[in-house]
Amino acid sequence: MFDYPLPEDLIAQEPTEERSASRLMVVDRETEKIQHRRFPDILDYLGAGDVLVLNDTRVRPARLIGTKEGTGARIELLLLNPLGEDRWESLVKPAKRIREGTIVHFGEGDLTAVAEEKTEAAGGRVFRLHYNTSDLERLLDKLGEMPLPPYIRKQLDEPERYQTVYSREVGSAAAPTAGLHFTRELLEQAKEKGVEIVPITLHVGLGTFRPVTAENVEEHQMHAEFYEVSEVSATAIQKAKERGNRVVAVGTTSVRTLESVAREHGEVRATRGWTDIFIYPGFPFRVVDTLLTNFHLPKSTLLMLVSAFASRELMLEAYRTAVSERYRFFSFGDAMLIL
Known part of the structure; x- marks a missing residue:
């Protein structure tokens, strides 16, 4: 149901030379019209009073290559979630x-x-970690590598290109990739138009990218991810809704955060916690009016989320168009703006 054929050569292996040099597909849910633009043209679709919600999480360089005591065997460890007392939920190979x-x-x-x-x-x-420093994050900066998705086989020359320019809160196992297209200059231009830039945080876990294998979609179990919405951000979003301005979510992680909070409290308010929300067609959106996103993997929960926001038929048509027009897919690929 949520599958599509994708030529392997359309999977972007590296970022564009300039962050904002990607293409932008614009999909209008009402007219079902599809337009082909460049990413800086997103400013044409943002107006005074709109809020642009950004996930300010920062990817932890948590891919560690080590040796097994006694044998010297090469071991790869990916730290996912801290459990307290230096214990970490991890993946090991x-x-x-x-x-x-x-x-x-x-x-x-x-x-x-x-x-x-x-x-x-x-x-x-x-795994329980042992180290002789008071700053584990700095130690990981020294020892760790960026945990790029498995479909990216090239090493990054500039690891910072897998971080958004507004990343701040360390904790993700993967980047909120819809935000990778923004430059500081573009964000400033948006502000000059009267757009309010609003940060929230959701630390992305790898479970988000797992394919859905359950025959019944409702039986798929999402992994929980930590989120936080500040008082300032919650107030800005609620006021925009009351004014009738749009809430423009940058990425599926921003959508999941906002809709999790609204589902629990009936509105967006300052809060923090864990969410395992699973958004698929039929979901009642309470907050998000416009969505900026990248092109997602076949059979993924992320493709289901955008299909819930638009419709399955419209999204699959957009993806067919993207393939025929040779858009670049996945983390370092092009963007889609769903109005």
Whole structure:
């Protein structure tokens, strides 16, 4: 139902030379008209009083390459969620080499990870970290690599290109990629038009990208992700709704945050917590009026989310058009604005 054929050569392997040099497909839900623009043209679709909601999460360089104590075997560890007391939910490869109590060393003895219990995810396990510093994030900056999605096979020359220019709160395992197209100059131009820039936070987990394999969509279980909405941001969004201005969500992560809060409280208010919201066709949107997003994987929950915002038929037509027009797909690909 949510599948489409995608030539492999359309999967973008690297970002455009300039952040805003990507293409922009504009899809009008009312007229079902599809337009082909350049990303800076997004300013034509933003007006005074609109709020542009950005996810200010920052990707943690949490892909660690180490050696197994005793054998020297190469072990890859991806830190996902901190559980407290230096324990981390993680993914490990090769998982079959790891047993409870296995010790893995990283760097020149800077960091050691001890395996504990398995988690539900394939290759998932809890690790307890040991290190001789008060600043783990700085240590990860030194030892870790950017956890690029598996469909990107090229190494990044500039790791910062997998961060948005407004990233601030460290905690994601993947970038909120719809925001990668923005430059500081574009955001300033939006402000000059009277658009209000509003940050929220959702730390992206890898579960978001898992394909849906359940025959009944409702049986698919989402992984929970941490979010936070400040008092200032919540007030700005609520006032925009009351004025009749649009809430423009940058990325599916912003959508999931706003709609999670509204579902729980009936409005957007300052709050923080964990959400496992699963948005698929039939979902009643309470907050988001316009959505900026990238092109998503076949059979993914993200494709279902945009199909809920527009319609399955319109989205699949847009994707067919994107393939025929040779748009670039996925994290470093082109953008779509759904009005």
